[in-house]
Amino acid sequence: MVMNKELISMLTMEDIVREGHPLLRKVAEEVTLPLSEEDQSILKDMIEFLRNGQNPEVAEEYGLRPGVGLAAPQINVSKRIFVVRTTDSQDELVEQAFVNPKIISHSQETTFLSDGEGCLSVDRSIDGTVPRYARVKIEAYDETGKKFTKRLRGFLSIVFQHELDHLNGIMFYDRIDEDDPLKKEVPASLKV
Numbered sequence: 631m632v633m634n635k636e637l638i639s640m641l642t643m644e645d646i647v648r649e650g651h652p653l654l655r656k657v658a659e660e661v662t663l664p665l666s667e668e669d670q671s672i673l674k675d676m677i678e679f680l681r682n683g684q685n686p687e688v689a690e691e692y693g694l695r696p697g698v699g700l701a702a703p704q705i706n707v708s709k710r711i712f713v714v715r716t717t718d719s720q721d722e723l724v725e726q727a728f729v730n731p732k733i734i735s736h737s738q739e740t741t742f743l744s745d746g747e748g749c750l751s752v753d754r755s756i757d758g759t760v761p762r763y764a765r766v767k768i769e770a771y772d773e774t775g776k777k778f779t780k781r782l783r784g785f786l787s788i789v790f791q792h793e794l795d796h797l798n799g800i801m802f803y804d805r806i807d808e809d810d811p812l813k814k815e816v817p818a819s820l821k822v
């Protein structure tokens with residue numbers, strides 16, 4: 631008997647897990663390499679979701695919120711996988727899968743998005759400064775199972791840290807300082 635192929639399905643906002651779902655607060659499992667067929671198709675769906683969201687016609691058609699990153703726990707898959715699609719400091723398009731990602735070193739200096747952060751799994755806007763390392767040296771595997779290290783800075787570094795937090799059950803607002811949510815300056819001691 632011929633097994634029928636998985637239906638080609640695109641991810642939509644219904645597939646995005648929202649606040650309150652336990653998976654967003656779990657530490658996701660490492661992925662065994664090389665990636666299984668299933669994990670490879672999960673990665674493809676995740677990249678497609680970001681591409682679709684960044685295509686105004688498709689986003690409009692399917693009611694997608696545009697995202698620059700997506701972590702597997704957000705689509706109810708507790709695995710250490712996320713994808714990023716954005717432009718880097720040289721305005722080059724970066725479309726990258728990160729499997730079993732790790733920060734191996736980071737700057738003392740911190741940075742933050744001046745408008746604060748949001749999250750596709752959070753249907754409310756939360757004001758506040760989310761401190762992130764200004765620069766990170768990371769190690770991960772790509773969709774072919776190849777290990778790579780990269781130095782990230784700027785917006786890409788922030789996106790990476792937001793996604794890595796999702797693999798560790800951390801939400802961006804966990805990092806907002808309640809006593810001084812809108813703090814803008816970085817304590818002098820932290821500047822290198």
Ligand SMILES: O=CN(O)C[C@@H](CC1CCCC1)C(=O)N1NCCC[C@H]1C(=O)Nc1ccccn1
Nearest residue numbers: 696697698699700701747748749750751789792
């Ligand atoms: O875990 C992954 N997510 O939750 C999707 C998030 C990830 C980003 C939030 C802050 C850093 C990574 C995402 O992309 N968004 N969050 C909701 C609003 C829309 C969108 C966004 O911030 N877009 C954006 C921001 C600045 C410049 C250009 N575009």
Ligand code: NI
Nearest residue numbers: 748749750751
């Ligand atoms: Ni998020």
